[in-house]
Amino acid sequence: MKLDYKDFVYVIIQGILFVCYLLNPKVINFDCASLLYMLGLLLLGIGMVIIVYALFQLRESLSPFPSPRADAKFIQTGLYKFIRHPIYTGILCVVFGYAVFTCSSFKVIISFSIYILFHFKAKYEEKKLTIFFSEYADYQKTTGRFLPKISTFLAEK
Secondary structure, eight states, X not given: XXXXXXXXXXXXXXXXXXXXXXXXXXXXXXXXXXXXXXXXXXXHHHHHHHHHHHHHHHGGGOOSSSSOOTTOOOOOSGGGGTXXXXXXXXXXXXXXXXXXXXXXXXXXXXXXXXXXXXXXXXXXXXXXXXXXXXXHHHHXXXXXXXXXXXXXXXXXX
């Protein structure tokens, strides 16, 4: 599929937010209880596992752009059976987890900004995927965007 200017805009904004995330202004940190440290670390670890597994599943279909590659394959197994955008989910777990682990209000704010970007980027991507794959609309009904739909788990039993 041909890349649109929006593809580049989303990737550029994502890059800018990731660079901002790397900044560490100490001015707006908060105190964390040890439980929050552990929760942040757990979320960080879960996010890393999700990213690696989802990347392994996508392989050649992987692209930083929301528009699917011309040779993209429609994957509905593994994590993609439950979540339409597991890489975004993994990244969100990592950025929120690390923000909480480091007790950085700045990183929490940037993490929310990344979530908002991913929300709009995923909606745009899903429009493109619906055009590219005829069965994508049905797939959307059974899977969650960033988290699994409870109905998917109930249907499994």
